[in-house]
Amino acid sequence: xxxxxxxxxxxxxxxxxPPFGFNGLGELTYMRTYSRLKEDGTNxxxxxxxxxxxEGTYSIQKRHIFKYDLGWDKAKATRSAEEMYDRMxxxxxxxxxxxxxxxxSDSVEKKGLFQTxxxxxxxxxxxxxxxxxxxxxxxxxxxxxxxGVGFDxxxxxxxxxxxxxxxxxxxxxxxxxxREGWVESLDLLLSAYFxxxxxxxxxxxxxxxxxxxxAGFGGKSAGPKxxxxxxxxxxxxLEKRISEYLTITDITDIMNMIGVCIVAANVRSxxxxxxxxxxxxxxxxxxxxxxxSEKETYHGSxxxxxxxxWTSNNSVFAxxxxxxxxxxxxxxxxxxxxYVWLDNMRSYGRMKDESNGKDSRAxxxxxxxxxxxxxxxxxxxxxxxxxxxxxxxxxxxxxxFAYLYAKTVTLGKTSWVETNRVQLRNRRIGTSLTGIAExxxxxxxxxxxxxxxxxxxxxxxxxxxxxxxxxxxxxxKITSVKPSGTVSILAGVTPGMHYPESNYYIRRIRLSxxxxxxxxxxxxxxxxxxxxxxxENTLIVEVPTAIEGVRTVDQVNLWEQLSLAAFLQEHWAxxxxxxxxxxxxxxxxxxxxxxNYFQYKLKGVSFLPKTETGAYSQMPYEEITKExxxxxxxxxxxxxxKQTSEESEQERFCDGxxxxx
Numbered sequence: 118x119x120x121x122x123x124x125x126x127x128x129x130x131x132x133x134x135p136p137f138g139f140n141g142l143g144e145l146t147y148m149r150t151y152s153r154l155k156e157d158g159t160n161x162x163x164x165x166x167x168x169x170x171x172e173g174t175y176s177i178q179k180r181h182i183f184k185y186d187l188g189w190d191k192a193k194a195t196r197s198a199e200e201m202y203d204r205m206x207x208x209x210x211x212x213x214x215x216x217x218x219x220x221x222s223d224s225v226e227k228k229g230l231f232q233t234x235x236x237x238x239x240x241x242x243x244x245x246x247x248x249x250x251x252x253x254x255x256x257x258x259x260x261x262x263x264x265g266v267g268f269d270x271x272x273x274x275x276x277x278x279x280x281x282x283x284x285x286x287x288x289x290x291x292x293x294x295x296r297e298g299w300v301e302s303l304d305l306l307l308s309a310y311f312x313x314x315x316x317x318x319x320x321x322x323x324x325x326x327x328x329x330x331x332a333g334f335g336g337k338s339a340g341p342k343x344x345x346x347x348x349x350x351x352x353x354x355l356e357k358r359i360s361e362y363l364t365i366t367d368i369t370d371i372m373n374m375i376g377v378c379i380v381a382a383n384v385r386s387x388x389x390x391x392x393x394x395x396x397x398x399x400x401x402x403x404x405x406x407x408x409x410s411e412k413e414t415y416h417g418s419x420x421x422x423x424x425x426x427w428t429s430n431n432s433v434f435a436x437x438x439x440x441x442x443x444x445x446x447x448x449x450x451x452x453x454x455x456y457v458w459l460d461n462m463r464s465y466g467r468m469k470d471e472s473n474g475k476d477s478r479a480x481x482x483x484x485x486x487x488x489x490x491x492x493x494x495x496x497x498x499x500x501x502x503x504x505x506x507x508x509x510x511x512x513x514x515x516x517x518f519a520y521l522y523a524k525t526v527t528l529g530k531t532s533w534v535e536t537n538r539v540q541l542r543n544r545r546i547g548t549s550l551t552g553i554a555e556x557x558x559x560x561x562x563x564x565x566x567x568x569x570x571x572x573x574x575x576x577x578x579x580x581x582x583x584x585x586x587x588x589x590x591x592x593x594k595i596t597s598v599k600p601s602g603t604v605s606i607l608a609g610v611t612p613g614m615h616y617p618e619s620n621y622y623i624r625r626i627r628l629s630x631x632x633x634x635x636x637x638x639x640x641x642x643x644x645x646x647x648x649x650x651x652x653e654n655t656l657i658v659e660v661p662t663a664i665e666g667v668r669t670v671d672q673v674n675l676w677e678q679l680s681l682a683a684f685l686q687e688h689w690a691x692x693x694x695x696x697x698x699x700x701x702x703x704x705x706x707x708x709x710x711x712x713n714y715f716q717y718k719l720k721g722v723s724f725l726p727k728t729e730t731g732a733y734s735q736m737p738y739e740e741i742t743k744e745x746x747x748x749x750x751x752x753x754x755x756x757x758x759k760q761t762s763e764e765s766e767q768e769r770f771c772d773g774x775x776x777x778x
Contacts, residue, residue: 120176121172123195136207139662141641143609147163151214164206172221173225174201179194187586211499230262236265240267245363248272256268256372261299278311280360302319307351310359351374370422376425405419429484431455432486432721435457449705455724462479486693487692490545493536495536496547497545498549499523502552520583528589545692546592547692550689551610554615558666596692597693598690598696618738621745622741623660627648630647640754676707
């Protein structure tokens with residue numbers, strides 16, 4: 118049932134230089150993040166990665182069509198797949214990083230882990246009395262697969278913590294060396310305190326030792342230490358709370374501790390967002406701790422949370438018409454809380470269209486807030502690059518294949534019954550635009566408005582056509598704007614709706630000290646140095662980068678950024694716009710008035726204080742002058758990667774800096 122492109126077709130692209138962006142940064146990012154190992158032990162090249170993704174996409178379609186005897190047209194499928202291949206190869210559109218990395222891989226084809234094709238998810242704790250451990254297990258399972266998860270604290274005050282049932286005989290549970298084994302151990306531990314079940318002693322001896330490769334997902338094992346630490350911390354937390362109800366802090370602590378465990382277990386990053394009541398003092402003080410550089414310690418009422426509180430962004434369910442003055446002062450300090458408006462998320466698609474209430478069951482969003490979601494729902498994203506398309510006709514044609522990729526992902530099922538039920542009903546996708554600031558500055562807002570509106574209408578047409586062909590429901594929503602970090606780097610465009618830090622800058626990326634790529638990078642003339650935070654395991658590569666013809670974040674004030682987000686929410690995104698508004702110190706007092714005005718135009722927003730160059734060592738972006746850029750670039754030669762044989766580190770979450778902490 119596998120679909121295969123003709124070798125003669127793919128061979129045409131073998132000797133074509135891929136259009137990677139940013140002075141070698143795009144190609145380096147591809148080799149580090151997306152080039153998977155082939156069966157012969159060598160790494161994919163771009164034309165092979167595109168082949169794997171396209172063949173994986175059409176194989177899923179083919180199996181679905183044959184399963185329900187809907188009529189497969191081989192010749193038509195081949196023509197369609199070849200055009201998708203060409204548009205992907207030339208980066209007119211790309212699946213989100215998760216899709217580039219996982220589509221067509223054994224994780225999907227053999228293990229059926231369709232979770233790996235989705236970026237993010239949301240789970241509510243509102244039904245904690247009946248769900249009990251389930252929201253926490255969902256968090257751990259999804260994050261181990263690289264899926265970021267949003268959650269709420271609505272279960273606070275509903276579940277009483279019990280004393281585990283003791284036994285005269287020690288009962289030992291041997292933890293299997295698998296994702297399922299780790300999640301199962303969490304279930305046993307939490308059930309002991311949530312249900313008063315028996316207390317287990319865990320045997321960690323089956324978990325692979327630190328340093329061994331993690332097959333299928335890249336990276337190396339950290340051994341049993343992170344899981345053992347999680348168990349110890351959870352027991353310590355819950356023992357102190359016996360006979361009391363789980364609080365807002367308890368729920369957030371458990372989720373955040375899970376996030377730390379996943380990071381330490383060599384997933385390397387965690388994406389969580391927690392939503393709370395804007396009137397809850399307990400919620401608003403979750404991050405009441407600050408670093409004292411002189412005393413080199415934290416201080417504040419919640420100082421104990423500093424060890425794990427960083428794993429989640431904290432946002433509030435804002436209410437239309439509320440008073441933002443107090444909250445905005447807190448946001449001005451460190452960028453939190455962020456804001457989402459459930460009324461707008463549930464009532465509207467695009468904000469320019471009539472209220473329809475189609476999403477009345479929505480209860481939250483993903484960590485980067487570009488997808489409205491129900492509990493246990495996931496989101497599949499795909500990037501379209503307007504600046505890479507020749508004209509509006511070319512753009513609309515590209516949208517067909519971007520949409521088709523995302524819709525295909527909804528045909529798969531996950532290992533979670535609750536997720537399957539909502540996924541198959543909603544078929545939610547996020548056809549996202551990126552390189553927006555660049556397009557607008559070069560072509561004008563009116564041309565962009567036409568592209569957005571005509572593009573949205575053609576997507577609705579394709580949704581009708583292909584939903585009927587697949588014999589599945591039309592998608593509840595189809596468009597969004599995601600942050601788009603590494604995927605935008607591949608194509609050499611600005612990320613999402615955001616403006617660049619500078620027209621000329623040094624972009625730093627991280628690589629393992631054992632990476633096969635290091636010698637090729639050094640030979641090409643890039644500067645490489647040890648990480649100041651992890652010198653034994655991590656190296657920093659500096660890439661001089663230019664993006665000309667577009668204003669920088671220093672030249673665009675808070676109000677214009679919010680206006681662009683509102684424009685996108687009006688003309689393009691029927692889901693949401695992921696917008697992190699960068700504000701300067703002198704703009705801090707404008708956050709409250711801006712929220713008051715834009716609450717009727719947005720579904721979500723977060724804020725980030727402008728970080729000055731040199732604020733800390735080895736910043737991801739460092740502004741440089743044009744002259745410095747030209748000097749540094751003179752010393753750089755074309756990358757010539759020798760045949761490597763290491764598994765790339767999978768792309769996780771929404772691949773945006775605001776998601777990956």
